[in-house]
Amino acid sequence: MVNIIGVSVVVFGLMIYFVRSRDLAFAELADMNVALVNSQAQLIQAEKMASLGTLTAGIAHEVNTPIGVINSNADISERCIEKIVGAMERCGSIAELESDDQLKRSVQALQKTNRATRECSNRISQLVGSLKNFSRMDEAASQRVDLHEGIDSALNLIQHELKDRIDVVKEYGDLPRINCHVSELNQVFMNILRNAAEAIEGKGRITIRSSAAAGQVSVCIEDTGVGMRPDQVQRVFDPSFTRKGSRVRAKTGLFSSYQTVQKHDGEIKIESELGKGTAVTVVLSSTG
Incomplete structure (x- = not known):
């Protein structure tokens, strides 16, 4: 009888130990998950700030x-107007004005x-319109x-990165x-287009x-850029992936793009x- 009680006490103690261990493990796992989510958010925010800086400089x-x-x-217009006014004061008739070479x-x-100014x-209006359409900050x-x-x-x-x-x-x-x-999707397309432009050494082509x-x-x-090896393609969505002088320079550009497309249930x-x-x-x- 004493042995049965003793064994029961030991088993009960082990059960409590394992339950507590399980709870601690779950708590640690939850903390790790929160830390991972926070790290991903920080990486995405860092990418957005880097992209914003590049975009601002380009604009x-x-x-x-x-x-x-x-x-x-x-x-030039001011000087031209001065010369026109001078010709009008100098000439005494319409005929003289019509024959004045300086005028x-x-x-x-x-x-x-005026044509160049227009x-x-x-x-500038086109750039402002594109920026507004890109951000859509005043819309749902x-x-x-x-x-x-x-x-x-x-x-x-990003025309300044492409022209000529x-x-x-x-x-x-x-x-x-x-x-x-x-x-968010506009940012995805900009990330991809910018990576494509950076991957092209010298002249090349981007087809959409x-x-x-x-x-x-x-x-x-x-793009007709430098391309990547198969092992690099497998790691391209890794937030730490970068190849200086090659297709991915912004470490989290494609990582955040992947997150955004996943958020839209896409691929x-x-x-x-x-x-x-x-x-x-x-x-x-196209049905959502």
């Missing part, structure tokens, strides 16, 4: 150039600077949108509007193809061949 460059032209044209040159120069103003977070608009806005905002070096070929299909967090079938839409962005696939280029395909549901 500043793109805006400063036309502003410089507008300022220069304002000075003709001043009017022609004024017309030319072009620069249109470029989730809405039905045309993915092509976001891609075009992203291309316009990379040709962009658009092979757009007929896509239905899909329900998504538009600013889109299509819709069987309740899904797909967007494929293919992101990468095919790459070293020395030939890379194709990144984003597949999303």
Whole structure:
């Protein structure tokens, strides 16, 4: 009887020990999960800040150039107007005005600077419109949108990284509007496009193809860059993956893109061949 009681006490003690151990293990696992989620959030936030810094620098460059032209044209216009006023004061008749060579040159120069100023103003308006469309900060977070608009806005905002070096070929299909967090998906396309541009050494080409079938839409962005080895493709969504001087320079660009596409119940696939280029395909549901 004493032995049975003793064994029962031991078994009961072991049960308490294992239950407590299990609870501690669950608590530690929960803490690790919270830490992992926080780390992922920090990585994504770091990527967003890095991308914002690059985007801001690019936009500043793109805006400063036309502003410089507008300022220069304002000075030229002012001098032309002074010469026109002088000709009007100098000439005593319409016939003299019509034959005044300095007046003709001043009017022609004024017309030319006005055209250039209008072009620069249109470029700034285009950039502001693209930035607004890209961020969609004044609209609902989730809405039905045309993915092509976001891609075009992203291309316009990184034009300074492409012009005179990379040709962009658009092979757009007929896509239905899909329900998504538009600013987040726009960031995905910008990340992919920027990685494609960085992977191209010298001159090259980026081809964007889109299509819709069987309740899904797909967007494929293919570049003629340096490409990657199979082992690098397997690790490309790792937040620590980076190859200096190659396709992925921002450590978390594709990591955050993967997280965003997963959030939209989509899929992101990468095919790459070293020395030939890379194709990144984003597949999303068109029925959500």
